[in-house]
Amino acid sequence: MADRGVAVHPFGRRRLRPGSADGPAAGGHSMDPAPARFPGVGLAGTDRLPQGELGQRRVAAASGGRRRPAPRRVRRPGLPVRRRPERPMNHVLITSVHRIHTGQSGEAIHLRQLAEALRAAGERVTVLDGPMDPGRSSAGHEAALRSLANQLDTLLARDRPDAALLWGHLGEETELVRRLAAANVPTVLEHPAADLPPVPETLRLIDEVVVPSEFARRLFGSQTGRQAHAIEPCLRGCACPSDPPRDPARSGPYRLTFINPEPAKGLGVVMHLVAATNGAKLPFRFRFVEGRWTAVDLARLGIGPANLPGVQIVEYHADICALYAETDLLLVPSLWQESFGMVAREAVIHGVPVVATRVGGLPQAVRDGGVCLEPPKWGNGYQVSMTAAEVRAWLAAVVTALRGAHRPRPGLLSRATADSVRAYRAVLGSSSR
DSSP: OOOTTEEEETTEEEEOOTTSTTSOOTTOOTTSOOTTTSTTSSHHHHTTSOOHHHHHHHHHHHTTTOOOOOOOOOOOTTOOOOOOOOOOOOEEEEEEEEOSSSOOSHHHHHHHHHHHHHHHTTOEEEEEEEEEOTTSOOTTOHHHHHHHHHHHHHHHHHSOOSEEEEEOOSSTTHHHHHHHHHTTOOEEEEOOOTTSOOOHHHHHHOSEEEESSHHHHHHHHHHHSOOOEEOOOOOOOOOOOSSOOOOOOOOOOEEEEEESOOGGGTHHHHHHHHHHHHHHTOSEEEEEEOSSSOHHHHHHTTOSTTTSTTEEEEOOOSOHHHHHHTOSEEEEOOOSOOSOOHHHHHHHHTTOOEEEESOTTHHHHHTTSEEEEOOOEEOGGGOEEOOHHHHHHHHHHHHHHHHSOOOOOHHHHHHHHHHHHHHHHHHHHHHTO
């Protein structure tokens, strides 16, 4: 915004005296045009001034078509070189009562990748996390949570951040929000669980909200009446070649991967597919990758390789390139409203087709990298009931996706990460102003 007594001119700023012939009248605004001097403010006003491109044309015409060269600037010896001041580095705090450094949830992975990307962009980032996992009780973690609060107090006293990104929404994070608000640290709430609105006190104390998809943004607005920023999460890096050698043609068995095999993620759907595959002797092999649910949890439901041929249970994979190199198709049959679906997007980036449910933000994550189907009916405890026709439709979708031409897309990863980091920097920067 121009200061008073400065008029904005098409070729720059001209200082005008209030009340003068070419300045605004007394009491007028400095942004008001001066119609007596610049009628129309277009070419009629600018051709009086032999500056810029128009001025160069007039000079060239007067000199027979030759453009006058610009004078060369010569720096006097001994004078310092004037450099454009750099933007001061921001100190960003990323904090949560949940595990960030060692957590295996999609949100923890995203925040680790975001912290690394912000550092690469020139920001100074501090990460303070707690001992909890999403969806688990805080019982038994009281001492660790007190330690986290003390660490935050020390940071606020010695090295106050310019802005904070806080993950948490069910009330366990409220004590952290109070401390940040008392220290006047602008706080952005990282809200990955679209179906669970934040507790009122957290919502009142934070400045901005970030959600991972357009679906989550619309749902958050309908729940709270507040606007949120939809920014896709940062994914784990990929070292796969952009044009890997093609596998020789084969007729199976095809490896179908199911990550985090728990009821809310569609365990019942996959078990119907396993039963149909074994009954029809289809060339499919299922691999369950442990997440919040492990082989111990599955064993309580009677699910294991001993009584289910064609099913393998493996530990969590930190090396996603190796995981997807051993996968022909990814199943993401979630029943609850996924805010985004990071594993689906990771599979698409690695050239692995996806068959998922059309719920929440999954269609945005899958895009054209697979097939999305309507979820089946389910009841308490995510107990799924599927008709024979529904099972056949899912198996047909698997066959269609396997026949498609899918190639790795490392460019999608780099573009998406750059867009997300740019958006996060804008939100954190605007909240700190």
